[in-house]
Amino acid sequence: MSETDSQRESEPESEPAPTPRTGGVREVKSAGRTVELLEVLAERGDRPARLRELAEKLGVPRSSMYALLQTLIDRGWVRTDATGSLYGIGIRALLTGTSYLDSDPLVRAARPYLDEASDALGETIHLARLDGADVVYLATRESHEYVRTFSRVGRRLPAHAGALGKALLAERPDELLPEGELEQLTPNTHTDRAVLAADLAAIRERGYAVDREEGVTGIAGFGFALRHDAPATDAISCSVPVARLTEEHERQIVAVMREVRAKIEATASRR
Structure with missing residues (x-):
């Protein structure tokens, strides 16, 4: 099966219960996954990643990873190449980092x-x-x-x-x-x-x-x-x-x- 086909799969995904945090606050699973994805892309630097690599790294179905990547691409947090098969950190990360340094x-x-x-x-x-x-x-x-x-x-x-x-x-x-x-x-x-x-x-x-x-x-x-x-x-x-x-x-x-x-x-x- 090609990567494109797997992107379109409708894979069932069961969300585990939110992880308890200090003070009784529970982690929002989707937010945690988004942050983990951005951290993985940032760590890779100038080595863009494929959908399969990211899905395996974070342990999530390819369909879910593909949807998350497209959302972050639309918002500028992730960039992709002309073929749409390689992913890297986007310009919004730079703007946020600059804001951190300025503040x-x-x-x-x-x-x-x-x-x-x-x-x-x-x-x-x-x-x-x-x-x-x-x-x-x-x-x-x-x-x-x-x-x-x-x-x-x-x-x-x-x-x-x-x-x-x-x-x-x-x-x-x-x-x-x-x-x-x-x-x-x-x-x-x-x-x-x-x-x-x-x-x-x-x-x-x-x-x-x-x-x-x-x-x-x-x-x-x-x-x-x-x-x-x-x-x-x-x-x-x-x-x-x-x-x-x-x-x-x-x-x-x-x-x-x-x-x-x-x-x-x-x-x-x-x-």
Whole structure:
């Protein structure tokens, strides 16, 4: 049977009882499925998905998935190719994400200080937030010396594999480290929990995190948790190519980023 035929099937679908939630509020099944679908498409990035893949991934009949996709296409949350067989995240997701960044008080407070750090150091500056076992980039100021081929805003990186995430993990007990296998992004990524725990202990003593090609080969990072909240959920970092990193430049980076961190924390606390 072709995929088109299966799309037209009238498959019986029994909806399980709504899942109880904290406080007695029950999850709306259709809303939960919609969010799960958008999250799957967002995670795939530039790899569009077929109807069959999405139906199998979410465990729903193809007919139901097809109807949901068409609804989201009509509203701009999902896009499809000329053949109508490949699906990706739509432009409405971008508009909503932009609205999130524009309305977030910390992002607004941090912007001028990210510019200040970028001007002082000439390197790439990031602001990110912890989300589960990952950090999500909220703002970036790119270096004039080297330019990446993609924007980091909205992208995710495992928290254990970079300066931003390690700075935030160090604000928490080791018992709260991400569960499961630690993903290896480069040969220098900490995948041994004991090694990671020792690194986090050093970060607590030092006051900031150092990432030497642990997230991206050829790039070193220096991460600083923003402690206006406890435990910290946001951090800033400076990234620099290791080929250009000298001891003097490292000292300059640490001094500037500490000063910028203090300014952001003071502004965020006042707000």
